[in-house]
């Protein structure tokens with residue numbers, strides 16, 4: 001029995017749709033989603049994955065069917081039929097990608113907005129917002145004398161007016177991250193945050209451009225010398241996650257990574273109190289200790305990588321490397 005082409009095409013279409021919809025939700029390519037922002041990004045990614053799977057199946061399917069069905073028959077040395085252009089086909093295969101790209105760009109813009117990427121007030125909390133709304137537009141205007149707009153992910157539209165509960169100053173430098181908690185003066189080489197609370201990272205770079213990347217939060221933001229950037233987020237799942245420099249920043253860029261430790265609020269308070277107590281007794285971490293620690297870690301890496309001590313010494317003499325002069329400015 002031979003099914004008519006329209007029926008086989010319909011069945012193939014249904015199969016491709018079902019497989020794509022299933023795989024779009026079950027690809028397992030993303031790490032754990034540990035922040036309020038993560039599901040927004042994941043939903044967008046799943047839509048892209050669904051479309052990509054359908055395209056993959058259609059194109060590879062057509063290719064394989066063509067290879068088998070239209071292959072050269074034994075003894076047939078004639079040319080294939082000449083194919084001229086097909087206006088209808090060309091309109092279709094132009095229109096479909098245009099629609100897909102438009103939908104994805106509008107959707108991703110919406111996700112960025114929902115995460116706070118378009119934070120019109122460029123939240124600088126605490127303190128009142130010094131912005132005004134220009135009549136007739138939905139855009140906020142900067143008043144004269146206001147600070148430069150903050151770059152990065154700010155307050156989502158539905159959370160306007162909420163100040164961050166946890167503020168952390170983040171300094172990126174070759175090749176370490178240093179986290180300072182301005183309310184208590186605690187300094188750490190790892191980022192500690194509590195679940196369920198709004199966190200704001202105030203990010204600066206000391207030497208070159210770095211980037212804070214926390215894959216489990218689906219967030220990434222450049223750290224730029226001379227220009228403040230920010231990341232606002234809400235951790236939701238307790239755990240330990242990597243924080244990685246995502247901007248090639250020098251010879252040891254690959255080793256510029258640390259950890260984010262998401263505590264429950266009680267554990268977080270315990271950690272903070274213990275750090276404050278250690279600081280008061282004079283054995284809290286200092287920036288110099290964090291850097292020394294980091295240098296030891298780099299030294300271990302360089303042994304694994306078979307890099308000579310001379311090469312390391314040469315690197316340490318490079319103008320951007322950290323010296324006591326830089327430390328005095330911190």
Ligand SMILES: [Cu+2]
Nearest residue numbers: 210245249256
């Ligand atoms: Cu870096």
